[in-house]
Amino acid sequence: MRIRTHRDTCIGAGRCYLVAPELFDQRDDDATVVVLAEQVTGTGLDKAREAADECPTRTLYLTEE
Template sequence: MKVTVDEDKCCGAGQCVLIAPEVFDQREDDGIVILLDAEPSERLHVPIREATSVCPAAAIVLSETA
């Protein structure tokens, strides 16, 4: 799984950090998403899929190539 984030779309809600704190964080100054791990290990895939779906700005995109 490859994770990409669209900083321009990100609205800084922080939902992704609440669900998958090992993969996402927020910048201190403006709250925009920081991607900590672009190719996370398999045990994180379930929360990452949830974070992707729950993101209120549709700013996370997954490519599921193995």
Template sequence: MKVTVDREVCCGAGQCVLLAPEVFDQDEEDARVLVLAPSPPASEERAVEEAAAVCPTGAISILR
């Protein structure tokens, strides 16, 4: 799994950080998503999938 985000689309809702804090964080300046682990371990895959599903702007993409 590879995780990418479109920071221009991100609205800073933070749901991704709540669901997968090992993979996502928020920029302190603009609250937009930051990817901490672009290739997360298998143990985080479900959380990343949930984060992508609930992202209000669809900023998170998952490549397999």
């Protein structure tokens, strides 16, 4: 699975980073999401799904590309 974002909707809440710091970071200038690992499998996939569920603006989503 691949992690995708709608960066224009990110408000910098940081929930993705708190759930999975190995997959996400935040930009220094505006705190918006930075995806560190676009392709995920196994436990990374579980964490990516949890992060997407926790996102208050639904900025994160997963695709099967």
